[in-house]
Amino acid sequence: MxxxxxxxxxxxxxxxxxxxxxxxxxxxxxxxxxxxxxxxxxxxxxxxxxxxxxxxxxxxxxxxxxxxxxxxxxxxxxxxxxxxxxxxxxxxxxxxxxxxxxxxxxxxxxxxxxxxxxxxxxxxxxxxxxxxxxxxxxxxxxxxxxxxxxxxxxxxxxxxxxxxxxxxxxxxxxxxxxxxxxxxxxxxxxxxxxxxxxxxxxxxxxxxxxxxxxxxxLGKTYGDLMVDVRATNAKLRARSRRIVALATGADEGDIEDALSATGGEVKDAILMLLAGVGAADAARLLTDAGGHLRAALEASAARTGGERP
CATH class of the missing domain: 3.40.50.10490 (Glucose-6-phosphate isomerase like protein; domain 1)
Known part of the structure; x- marks a missing residue:
């Protein structure tokens, strides 16, 4: 030894x-x-x-x-x-x-x-x-x-x-x-x-x-943002709101509404706000994109003829 x-x-x-x-x-x-x-x-x-x-x-x-x-x-x-x-x-x-x-x-x-x-x-x-x-x-x-x-x-x-x-x-x-x-x-x-x-x-x-x-x-981030964070406490709920704000520039009320509509899902809320879609459409777009938010945004833009992120 x-x-x-x-x-x-x-x-x-x-x-x-x-x-x-x-x-x-x-x-x-x-x-x-x-x-x-x-x-x-x-x-x-x-x-x-x-x-x-x-x-x-x-x-x-x-x-x-x-x-x-x-x-x-x-x-x-x-x-x-x-x-x-x-x-x-x-x-x-x-x-x-x-x-x-x-x-x-x-x-x-x-x-x-x-x-x-x-x-x-x-x-x-x-x-x-x-x-x-x-x-x-x-x-x-x-x-x-x-x-x-x-x-x-x-x-x-x-x-x-x-x-x-x-x-x-x-x-x-x-x-x-x-x-x-x-x-x-x-x-x-x-x-x-x-x-x-x-x-x-x-x-x-x-x-x-x-x-x-x-x-x-695997699509767990959007840029450097932790968009798959699990908001299990007050700190992480605050982080979720901040991440949505950084990604979208939306005001506080719209962010709260989006997070409420998506059950706290940050990716879905960002997609709702940036692509102008409802919670159900956001969930479907993300599923089709394999959970990649950027790909879902591009798919939404291609569908509507809007500008890609």
Whole structure:
């Protein structure tokens, strides 16, 4: 085990960090900040591979597939976090984006020792989802050798699902197991081996890209506006009104009327106001356009001979 870990960049030590316990707090904060600044460059080096993976993910999800993140420890928690943010941000359907963590939901808060070593449990966890070829499984592991993540990707690939392997070391077993290896080499951590630091930050950045850009490809935004937001609280209801205002320039009363007519659906309200159609027509245009607001606006303009957005 020691020899295997010694080969991993994420387990390496940097001589310039050997005295961190003797430094001032400000010096330590600067050192951490300098370390963190290395992460975006590491992600940038992998952007072509990330973009190709996202295009493949979006294609599967257009066919009704699910996006499943799976990992252990920090990596698993990152996946659960990203999955949990998709429903309020993009109004994804229940179960459309899923986060699985070794040891079950209790492991989100408390470490479950040994769970990461159980590749058979990973297969069982995925089997409970009844994987289909349209689905996508993203294995996440800083080391790239965690049995739970590697086993999950191998099992998913055998079932015909699209597989991505997100690791922080090059030449990883996880990358080799996946159709799309995403190896973001972030190097030694400030605290040697503590991959919740740079490696975890890289995972967060890449998962942000996977979910956000996929949702943009699926028509979940209009420009940079979050038009599929689910207004489940006062803040999000206010955001919905603001998004409609930014997209249309309409006055407050018309915005309220449109949102009321569409049951709070932001896309439909924008389409009503910009295209001058009723709520039923807006819903039908969006359905025909596969949920893409810009395409629905263009279809409405073509139908009436109006100006396209």
């Amino acid at each position: 020691r020899d295997q870990l010694a080969t991993l960049a994420t387990e390496a030590r940097r001589p310039d960090q050997a005295d961190i316990d003797r430094r001032s707090t400000l010096d330590l904060a600067r050192a951490m900040n300098d370390n963190d600044a290395e992460v975006p460059a590491a992600v940038a080096r992998a952007l072509p591979a990330i973009a190709a993976a996202i295009d493949a993910v979006a294609e599967r999800m257009r066919r009704g597939g699910r996006l499943v993140y799976i990992g252990a420890g920090t990596a698993g928690r990152m996946g659960v976090l990203d999955a949990s943010e998709c429903p309020p941000t993009f109004n994804t359907a229940p179960g459309q984006v899923v986060g699985l963590i070794a040891g079950g939901d209790g492991a989100i808060r408390t470490s479950v020792e040994g769970a990461e070593d159980d590749d058979r449990q990973a297969a069982a966890d995925l089997d409970r989802l009844d994987l289909r070829p349209e689905d996508v499984v993203v294995g996440i592991s800083a080391s790239g050798r965690t049995p739970y993540a590697v086993g999950a990707v191998r099992h998913a690939r055998a079932r015909g699902a699209l597989t991505l392997g997100l690791a922080a070391n090059a030449g990883s077993a996880l990358g080799a197991a996946a159709e799309h290896p995403l190896e973001i080499v972030t190097g030694p951590e400030l605290v040697s081996g503590s991959t919740r630091l740079k490696a975890g930050t890289a995972q967060k950045l890449v998962l942000n890209m996977i979910s956000t850009i996929t949702m943009i490809r």
